[in-house]
Amino acid sequence: MRIELEKRPKVSLLYAFLSPVIALCLTIVAGAIMFVFLGKDPGLALYSFFIEPLTEVWSLHELAIKAAPLILIAVGLSICYRSNNWNIGAEGQFIMGAVTGSIVPVVFHEWHSALVLPLMLVMGMIGGALYAGIPAFLKARMNTNEILTSLMLVYVAQLFLDWLVRGPWRDPGGFNFPVTRAFAPEAILPEMLASGRANYGFAFAILAALAIWFMMRFTLKGFEITVLGQSERAGRFAGFSSRRMIWFSMLLSGAFAGLAGISEVSGAIGKLQPVISPGYGFTAIIVAFLGRLNPLAIIVAGLVLGLTYLGGEAAQISLGLSDKVVRVFQGLLLFFVLSCDTLIQYRIRIVWRRVTGQVTGQVTEGAH
Amino acid sequence: MKKLILALVATTAAIGFAASASAQEKAKICFVYVGSKSDGGWTQAHDIGRQELEKTLGDKIETQFLENVPEGPDAERAIERLSRSGCGLIYTTSFGFMDATVKVAAKFPKVMYEHATGYKTAPNVATYNSRFYEGRYIQGQIAAKISEKGVAGYIASFPIPEVVMGIDAFLIGARSINPDFKIKVVWANTWFDPGKEADAAKALIDQGVDVLTQHTDTTAPMQVAAERGIKAFGQASDMIAAGPKTQLTAIKDTWGAYYIKRTQAFLDGKWATTSSWDGLKDGILTMAPYTNMPDDVKAMAEATQAKIESGELKPFTGPLKKQDGSVWLKEGETAEDGVLLGLNFYVDGVDDKLPQ
Amino acid sequence: MGIIEAILLTVITAATPLVIAAAGELVTERSGVLNLGVEGMMIIGAVCAFAATQATGSPYIGILAGILSGTLFSLLFGFLTLTLVANQVATGLALTILGLGLSGQIGEPYAGQSGIKLPQIVFPVLSDIPVIGRLLFQQDLIFYLSIALIAGIHWFLFRSRAGLKLRSVGDSHTSAHALGINVIRTRYLAVMFGGACAGLAGAQLSLVYTPQWVENMSAGRGWIALALVVFASWRPWRIVAGGYLFGAVSISQLYAQGNGFNVPSQLLSALPYLATIVVLVLISQNRRMTMINTPASLGKPFVPDR
Structure with missing residues (x-):
């Protein structure tokens, strides 16, 4: 038996909608089997994962908090990936955005003004963009692979933040613990509604997704990104410069990651500390692909992935499931989504070979 | 129809009563861990403490925990979730949980909190550390x-x-x-x-x-x-x-000694905020x-x-x-x-x- | 044992897993497939090697388990990216997430156990040579394997017919297909080889480097291995140079600290990453060299026409 792919004449709209549904169903089935093996009630486990976090208002707010940075970063990354610029260092840009934006409330903490917050947000975007500018410069001018440079810069950013909060920016009144002084009230990103903690970071994420969707759909820039992404040569014939696109996409995604960083710090944390992100920059890569690099779908993808984190906690409490099971479950979801996406562009045929003695070295899924 | 509604209300009330009754029988003591409970180091030591607590006071309490909770907004959510799920006393076991603990504690004055290695207290937040x-x-x-x-x-x-x-x-x-x-x-x-x-x-x-x-x-x-x-x-x-x-x-x-001491005080209704820094003599x-x-x-x-x-x-x-x-x-x-x-x-x- | 010799010995232990994992990824990438899941395969290899060693008492069975589990895990990646042509970057990242979760689950009962260290194999006579003898001929099996791997890969890629085929698949899968080479099968084998090497590298972590199982014990080494491949501009022997250089930078900062050297330790910790960036830039300046060695269809999916 082997599997053959046949390219569809055009992208299947039906499967574009169906594939995530199929993937979700497969994940649920696989998850249920896994839970049975672990001796847990699969119905209750799945309920904890996908339904329980949605049944309470406070929990919805928490979902928005968790999804906001993922969506914001992923939307920026989608532009990079569509134009074949493989920025995987959004985590670093997130951190540097947070650091740059925090200059105002940490260093100039005696300055009180309504301008503080807007200035912080703008500086956060600039910080993230500048940090993404390093791999952009190295790629555009030095021809250096951006996957690795952007990744290496993540570690550098983490260590830089660590140094700042343990050294020069340490809170003088904080018993020497590695945190900066708490931001003043006017430096805090306000909450959107009275019913919970969700702050305007979520609004930024949605606005960014809508803006990028509009750009991709209705502007020449969007067309340029699509063309250059599909074929650099075709883009050149159309008069587009791939080098300028490197700058554009990297700076844009860096700015978004930076905005996510400063929103997280000013909205949800309220100060700088050695670790400000549980890997948002990396998880956002997954979100970008779950959303198939489509800004609107990325909103959904960000919410779904955020839900699995919240659901994971709910399952830990209600069933005593280990946190590792949660991560395995997330991994399964990703694999099913990625494999089901094949259906959109290809028809899958399973070829049963009658000829005996033909072992083709293909594998079947399901063992893992 | 009216009867049906009445019956429903009665049942709900009964369930609610039963739930609160069982909650009174066994207090829920909860833990928030920064690492994995089998990390062989910091978090595992706390988890062993939790197990000792369960062994000693197991007829009066049950314990729950969340592991691998990142410091920051996730911690706030984790602590809030535990606070809402009926925990009476919550131990947050990492320095980085300090602000999250204090913030959530302000929202749930009836829940008691104990934060390890920090310095911020409140009427329902105590801190503990080991010399x-x-x-x-x-x-x-x-x-x-x-x-x-x-x-x-x-x-x-x-x-x-x-x-x-x-x-x-x-x-x-x-x-x-x-x-x-x-x-x-x-x-x-x-x-x-x-x-x-x-x-x-x-x-x-x-x-x-x-x-x-x-x-x-x-x-x-x-x-x-x-x-x-x-x-x-x-x-x-x-x-x-x-x-x-x-x-x-x-x-x-050996956090167990402290957990048992403080949980017992909680059960006796004698829990009060404190900044305790126990040493060798206390067995911490x-x-x-x-x-x-x-x-x-x-x-x-x-x-x-x-x-x-x-x-x-x-x-x-x-x-x-x-x-x-x-x-x-x-x-x-x-x-x-x-x-x-x-x-x-x-x-x-x-x-x-x-x-x- | 002199201090230099001692430092070199520490460097070798630290660099060996990087070299092995990078060697495997090099072959994968030479076939035109970019597998970012090295970290995930490595950690799976580490936990399976440790579990098998604890179960059987033989670290050699542990090594086999590490290799086998890494290979199996890479097949998951192969199935998605080669058979179902899913995006390689996303699948690789997903593989890492799954690997970290799964290894934690498998390893839970083994946390805190003391492992069995892979014994040294001492070459008589040769090991008596001053300095070199201790460094090169009094090591464990995995170290010898790492050197043999590099030599073998060099020979395979540039001297053998099969290696020529593999490179042609990586350079242009369409032409290779036209020449009658089975692109998908070649790539499957290359991905599996990469998985096997990552698994072996993981086994080194839990059997030699630190004979124990600790969650997330690969601690980013899989990513460094990926950087090494580019650092080496896809040439096997340069991986050894790069790996040992990287090891030396990260080790020497610890020695410098012990001597009371006053620089923020974060800067010292960042040095290896900064050094990698600098070297990447320097190497990519030599456009001719990179062009010759870079697999042209790296990361591009292939679907045979029928």
Whole structure:
């Protein structure tokens, strides 16, 4: 038996909608089997994962908090990936955005003004963009692979933040613990509604997704990104410069990651500390692909992935499931989504070979 | 129809009553962990404490925990979720959970919180910590007796007061035996990376230290010390399995004693906020058996431990000089807890510059 | 043992897993497949090697388990990216996430156990040579394997017919297909080889480097291995140079600290990453060299026309 792919004449709209549904169903089935093996009630486990976090208002707010940075970063990354610029260092840009934006409330903490917050947000975007500018410069001018440079810069950013909060920016009144002084009230990103903690970071994420969707759909820039992404040569014939696109996409995604960083710090944390992100920059890569690099779908993808984190906690409490099971479950979801996406562009045929003695070295899924 | 509604209301009320009744029978005690409960270090020590608590008070309480909770907004959510799910007393076991604990506590005045290693309290938030440095002092004395070269290696994690306090206490202990004793410090910048910790251990041993202590959480340095045939001290838990012929003793974090004490107070309705900083005498830390050392050293260690437990000996007692040579504590003067909790300087004799 | 010799010994232990994992990834990438899941395969290899060693008492069975588990895990990646042509970057990242979760689950009962260290194999006579003897001829099996791997891969890629085929698949899968080479099968084998090497590298972590199981014990080494491949501009022997250089930078900062060297430790910890960036830039300046060695269809999916 082997599997053959046949390219569809055009992208299947039906499967574009169906594939995530199929993937979700497969994940649920696989998850249920896994839970049975672990001796847990699969119905209750799945309920904890996908339904329980949605049944309470406070929990919805928490979902928005968790999804906001993922969506914001992923939307920026989608532009990079569509134009074949493989920025995987959004985590670093997130951190540097947070650091740059925090200059105002940490260093100039005696300055009180309504301008503080807007200035912080703008500086956060600039910080993230500048940090993404390093791999952009190295790629555009030095021809250096951006996957690795952007990744290496993540570690550098983490260590830089660590140094700042343990050294020069340490809170003088904080018993020497590695945190900066708490931001003043006017430096805090306000909450959107009275019913919970969700702050305007979520609004930024949605606005960014809508803006990028509009750009991709209705502007020449969007067309340029699509063309250059599909074929650099075709883009050149159309008069587009791939080098300028490197700058554009990297700076844009860096700015978004930076905005996510400063929103997280000013909205949800309220100060700088050695670790400000549980890997948002990396998880956002997954979100970008779950959303198939489509800004609107990325909103959904960000919410779904955020839900699995919240659901994971709910399952830990209600069933005593280990946190590792949660991560395995997330991994399964990703694999099913990625494999089901094949259906959109290809028809899958399973070829049963009658000829005996033909072992083709293909594998079947399901063992893992 | 009316009957049906009435019946429904009655049932709901009954269920609600039953739920609250069972909640009264067994109090829910909850824990928030920063790491995995089987990490072999910090979090595992807390989880062992939780298990002891369950064993001792199991007929009156049940416990729940969330592991691998990142510090930041996730911590706030985790604590809020536990607060909403009926926990009566919540232990948050990492310094980075401090602000999250205080924030959530303000929203749930009926839930009690205990935050480990922090300094912010509220009517329903207490803090607790352990005087690890008492163990370090004993270790320093043992090291000074055991070491032939008079140099110990110290694998440090991050320059927070807790770790600096440990280094200072170790050296003060060592110098009480051998006034020329030295320590070399390597900052690994991690709590938890066996490879890096092993490399740090090798670096220190290659540079001539002949006794090793660590303030990182894996047993990798112990394994390296065993391989190279020098002696070492364990951290957080008894690491004797990793070095049966190597471990001199270890500082064991035995939080169970504290958890039982405070949970009992909670059950008796006597819980009140406090900033407790327990030591060897309270059992919040214990020394693993003194092994692989001559009997006289063992006797000395036990004597010192007894003196610390009785309060006769306080490790941070003058005369002590700071690293820059200025006087810190005059003869007979002891350091205040407030100063120790924010300690950011070395005492005289540490062969390292404190990262600032 | 002199201090230099001691440092070199530490460097070798630290560099060996990087070299092995990078060697495997090099072959994968030479076939035109970019597998970012090295970290995930490595950690799976580490936990399976440790578990098998604890179960059987033989670290050699542990090594086999590490290799086998890494290979199996890479098949998951192969199935998605080769058979179902899913995006390689996303699948690789997903593989890492799954690997970290799964290894934690498998390893839970083994946390805190003391492992069995892979014994040294001492070559008589040769090991008596001053300095070199201790460094090169008194090591464990995995170290010898790492050197043999590099030599073998060099020979395979540039001297053998099969290697020529593999490179042609990586350079242009369409032409290779036209020449009658089975692109998908070649790539499957290359991905599996990469998985096997990552698994072996993981086994080195839990059997040699630090004989124990600790969650997330690979601590980013899989990512460094990926950087090494580019650093080496896809040439096997340069991986050895790069790996040892990287090891030396990260080790020497620990030695420098022990000597009371006053620089923020964060800067020292960042040095290896900064050094990698600098070297990447320097190497990519030599456009001719990179063009010759870079697999032209790296990361591009292939679907045979029918």
